[in-house]
Amino acid sequence: MTKQTKQFRSLFISDLHLGTKGCQAELLLDFLRTHDADLIYLVGDIVDAWRLRTGWYWPQSHNDVIQKLLRKVRKGSRMVYIPGNHDEFARQYIGLTLGGVEVMQHTIHTTADGRRFLVTHGDEFDIVVRHARWLALMGDWAYETALRANTSFNIVRRRLGFPYWSFSAWAKLKVKNAVNFIGSFETALAAEAVKHHVDGVICGHIHHAAIRDINGVTYVNTGDFVESCSVVAEHHDGRLEIIRWLTLEPALDEVTADGPLGTQVAA
Numbered sequence: 001m002t003k004q005t006k007q008f009r010s011l012f013i014s015d016l017h018l019g020t021k022g023c024q025a026e027l028l029l030d031f032l033r034t035h036d037a038d039l040i041y042l043v044g045d046i047v048d049a050w051r052l053r054t055g056w057y058w059p060q061s062h063n064d065v066i067q068k069l070l071r072k073v074r075k076g077s078r079m080v081y082i083p084g085n086h087d088e089f090a091r092q093y094i095g096l097t098l099g100g101v102e103v104m105q106h107t108i109h110t111t112a113d114g115r116r117f118l119v120t121h122g123d124e125f126d127i128v129v130r131h132a133r134w135l136a137l138m139g140d141w142a143y144e145t146a147l148r149a150n151t152s153f154n155i156v157r158r159r160l161g162f163p164y165w166s167f168s169a170w171a172k173l174k175v176k177n178a179v180n181f182i183g184s185f186e187t188a189l190a191a192e193a194v195k196h197h198v199d200g201v202i203c204g205h206i207h208h209a210a211i212r213d214i215n216g217v218t219y220v221n222t223g224d225f226v227e228s229c230s231v232v233a234e235h236h237d238g239r240l241e242i243i244r245w246l247t248l249e250p251a252l253d254e255v256t257a258d259g260p261l262g263t264q265v266a267a
Contacts, residue, residue: 006035009112010234014043014121014204015224017086018062019052022226025061031231031245032068040069040077041109042101043204043222044084044121051086073100080104084121084205108198113238115199117220118192122203125188182208186221190214202232209242 017023051057073079079101083090093103106120185206193201200218209223209230220240223230230244 004034008035008037008233009236009238010039010041010109011035011037012041012043012119012202012220012222012232012234013225014084014222015045015207015226016065017045017048017051017224017226018065019048019057020226021057023048023062024225024229025059025065026248027229027245028065028225029061029068030248031243032065032072035231035233035243036072037077037233039109040072040079041119041202042069042079042081043119043202044082044123045086045204045224046081046084047090048086049089070099070101078102080107080119082106082119082121085123085126108196109202111234111238111240112236115218115238117200117202117218118196118198119202120189120192122185122189122205122221125185125192126205182206186210186212186214186219190217190219193217193219209244211240211242 016025016028018025069079081090081101081103082105083094083103090103091105094105096103106118109117109119111117189201189203193199194217200220202220202222204222204224206221207224207227208221209228209232210219210221211232212219218240220232222232223242223244228244229246230242233241233243235241
């Protein structure tokens with residue numbers, strides 16, 4: 001049977017890192033085939049120019065992701081692109097519309113229920129990226145090495161019928177310094193939302209999907225399609241939801257708003 005397309009008011013997608021072997025392009029394509037929205041935000045690090053500078057890697061599936069996104073624009077979806085630190089080359093085009101895609105530094109999104117959210121990639125609140133670029137690049141190399149090992153591991157898991165699993169995402173929640181960094185990042189973004197006099201913030205950057213309240217501010221992180229394999233969707237009533245897409249081609253009766261393997265929801 002043909003899978004039906006799930007329609008949302010908005011989708012927030014970030015940290016695809018196209019151009020790296022860690023990008024889960026096939027899982028993303030599977031998601032995009034069955035999910036659509038009136039408004040799609042690309043919240044940074046869509047293409048990983050840092051990695052492409054050191055060695056070209058661009059399989060057909062990565063090209064297919066770009067074509068699939070542009071096809072949604074041609075079919076009537078509005079698309080806003082907010083570049084991140086890994087695709088900072090696109091920041092020179094802020095204020096322009098390219099191929100129907102609006103390029104912005106950040107923006108304010110109003111949900112169907114009237115809440116206002118600052119939408120930003122979030123790298124400007126990462127002190128390592130802001131003040132020690134060489135350290136960030138070195139950390140990116142180590143991260144990519146871990147992802148390459150994880151790719152081989154997941155090939156075996158997929159053949160055995162198991163969903164994608166990320167060692168780096170698991171380790172991030174086990175290492176004290178990483179947990180402390182995530183907490184500090186989330187608090188900084190919530191504080192920025194207060195400065196903009198909005199109800200919440202939607203960001204990416206740290207590859208840790210979340211929807212939670214921080215001192216009365218709704219903090220939303222889209223996650224990524226390297227570790228979390230997640231997006232944030234806005235329903236037509238304004239409800240925000242994390243959708244995790246960890247298995248290719250789920251059965252028709254498994255394709256729900258929760259995705260094939262569950263979700264987290266914020267009211």
